[in-house]
Amino acid sequence: MDEKADTIKDFSLLGIKTELILKLNSFGISEPSLIQQKTIPAVLENSNVIFESETGTGKTFAYLLPLVQKLEAENNAENKIIILAPTYELASQIKSTAQRITELKSALLIGGTPIKRQIELLKDKPRIIIGNPSRILELIHLKKIKTSNVKALVLDEADRLVSVEIAEETKKLISNIPCDAQFIACSATINQNTKKNLENFFSNVKEIILPKEDILSKKITHWAIFAEARDKISTLKSFLLAENPEKALIFTSRADQVENIAQKLQYKKIDCMALHAKTDKKERKAAIDRFRNGKCRFLVTSDLASRGLDIQGITHIIQMDLPSNEDFFVHRSGRTARAGKSGINVVIGDEYEMRKYAALEKKFGLTVYPKTLYKGKVVAPDFEES
Structure with missing residues (x-):
C-alpha cells in the first residue's frame, strides 16, 4: 500500500464488506487504525504477512476482519482458519472478538482442560480454531482436526510462539498445514531473531513494521x-x-x-x-x-x-x-x-x-x-x- 493509506478513514475503502462494518460500528469502532489500514488489504490479497505494531493498536482485527470476510465468502463449509496464541487468556480473548463479528462457529482448544469436551466441540465443524500449539497438534495427531482444508494459520504474539520453550511444537504444527495456506504472524515486539525464525517457517513474506508511535x-x-x-x-x-x-x-x-x-x-x-x-x-x-x-x-x-x-x-x-x-x-x-x-x-x-x-x-x-x-x-x- 502507498502512503495514501494513512488517510483512510473508512473500512469500506480497505475492502471490508458492509455487514462487518456495521458490526464494528455497533461497538464503537468506526475508523481503522494505521496497522489495520496497512494489513487488511495485504491479508485480503492472500499475502503471507508478518506485522509488528505497538500494544493497543488493533492487531487482532487487522487479521481477523479480512480472514473472517474470506471465510464467510467460501462455498466450502469445511474450510477453516487456525489462530495460535501462547496463553489461555489471549486465545479466549481472540475467540470473544471473533464472536462479536461473525456467526461462524469457533472453538477454543487449550491444554489443561478436558480434551474429550474439545473433541465434542470439533464435531460441530468450527470454521475458526483458536488455541495453543500443543493441544491443537495433539488433536491433529488424533485425527480430530483435518488440516487439508486450513486456509490460513495465524501466529498471534509470534515472538512467544517461536521462542525456545514452544518453538518445536509450533514448527511441528506448521508442518501439518498445507503449503498453499496463508500464513500471518504478529506481535508488538518482533526482533531480528524472531523474524528470521518466522521466515524459516514460511516464505514470500510481506513485512509490515510500523514506525513506533512511542x-x-x-x-x-x-x-x-x-x-x-x-x-x-x-x-x-x-x-x-x-x-x-x-x-x-x-x-x-x-x-x-x-x-x-x-x-x-x-x-x-x-x-x-x-x-x-x-x-x-x-x-x-x-x-x-x-x-x-x-x-x-x-x-x-x-x-x-x-x-x-x-x-x-x-x-x-x-x-x-x-x-x-x-x-x-x-x-x-x-x-x-x-x-x-x-x-x-x-x-x-x-x-x-x-x-x-x-x-x-x-x-x-x-x-x-x-x-x-x-x-x-x-x-x-x-x-x-x-
Missing part, C-alpha cells in the same frame, strides 16, 4: 517507588490507598508471589483477584471477567497477563519487580494507554531494580519520575509540606 514514552507516565524487598507489599498497599486507581494490573515475575500479594491485600480489605498459570481455568476466567467488568479494580498476575490481554480502562500498571526479558516490560506497560488513552506505569523496586529501571529509561527513551509516599499521598521525593 506510546511507551508519550502516552504512559513512568513512576519509580523505592522499597526494600521485605517492604514491597506494604508499599503497594499504601500506594493503592493513596493513589486510589480506577483499575490497576499488578505484575510480579514470581508466580508463587501472586497469591501471597493478593492475600495480603485482601487481609487489608483491599478487594483484588489473583491470576497465574496454576490458577484453575474457570477461576482465571472469573478473575478476568470481574476485572474487565469493573467488579474488582485490582488484578494481581504473573507475566501470563502481560501479552495480548486487552481490557479497557486500566489506568495503572504496577510492577513489583522488573522482568528479565525487556520485551516483557514493554508488554506489561502496554496493558494501559490503549486505544489512544493515557496511563501510569509504576515500578516498586529495590536498589538493584532501580538501576535496571534506569537502564530501561535510557534504552526506551523514557522519563522516569521518582515518587514516594508521604502522609497518604504520592509525591515527589523533594516534596515539602507548605
Whole structure:
C-alpha cells in the first residue's frame, strides 16, 4: 500500500464488506487504525504477512476482519482458519472478538482442560480454531482436526510462539498445514531473531513494521517507588490507598508471589483477584471477567497477563519487580494507554531494580519520575509540606 493509506478513514475503502462494518460500528469502532489500514488489504490479497505494531493498536482485527470476510465468502463449509496464541487468556480473548463479528462457529482448544469436551466441540465443524500449539497438534495427531482444508494459520504474539520453550511444537504444527495456506504472524515486539525464525517457517513474506508511535514514552507516565524487598507489599498497599486507581494490573515475575500479594491485600480489605498459570481455568476466567467488568479494580498476575490481554480502562500498571526479558516490560506497560488513552506505569523496586529501571529509561527513551509516599499521598521525593 502507498502512503495514501494513512488517510483512510473508512473500512469500506480497505475492502471490508458492509455487514462487518456495521458490526464494528455497533461497538464503537468506526475508523481503522494505521496497522489495520496497512494489513487488511495485504491479508485480503492472500499475502503471507508478518506485522509488528505497538500494544493497543488493533492487531487482532487487522487479521481477523479480512480472514473472517474470506471465510464467510467460501462455498466450502469445511474450510477453516487456525489462530495460535501462547496463553489461555489471549486465545479466549481472540475467540470473544471473533464472536462479536461473525456467526461462524469457533472453538477454543487449550491444554489443561478436558480434551474429550474439545473433541465434542470439533464435531460441530468450527470454521475458526483458536488455541495453543500443543493441544491443537495433539488433536491433529488424533485425527480430530483435518488440516487439508486450513486456509490460513495465524501466529498471534509470534515472538512467544517461536521462542525456545514452544518453538518445536509450533514448527511441528506448521508442518501439518498445507503449503498453499496463508500464513500471518504478529506481535508488538518482533526482533531480528524472531523474524528470521518466522521466515524459516514460511516464505514470500510481506513485512509490515510500523514506525513506533512511542506510546511507551508519550502516552504512559513512568513512576519509580523505592522499597526494600521485605517492604514491597506494604508499599503497594499504601500506594493503592493513596493513589486510589480506577483499575490497576499488578505484575510480579514470581508466580508463587501472586497469591501471597493478593492475600495480603485482601487481609487489608483491599478487594483484588489473583491470576497465574496454576490458577484453575474457570477461576482465571472469573478473575478476568470481574476485572474487565469493573467488579474488582485490582488484578494481581504473573507475566501470563502481560501479552495480548486487552481490557479497557486500566489506568495503572504496577510492577513489583522488573522482568528479565525487556520485551516483557514493554508488554506489561502496554496493558494501559490503549486505544489512544493515557496511563501510569509504576515500578516498586529495590536498589538493584532501580538501576535496571534506569537502564530501561535510557534504552526506551523514557522519563522516569521518582515518587514516594508521604502522609497518604504520592509525591515527589523533594516534596515539602507548605
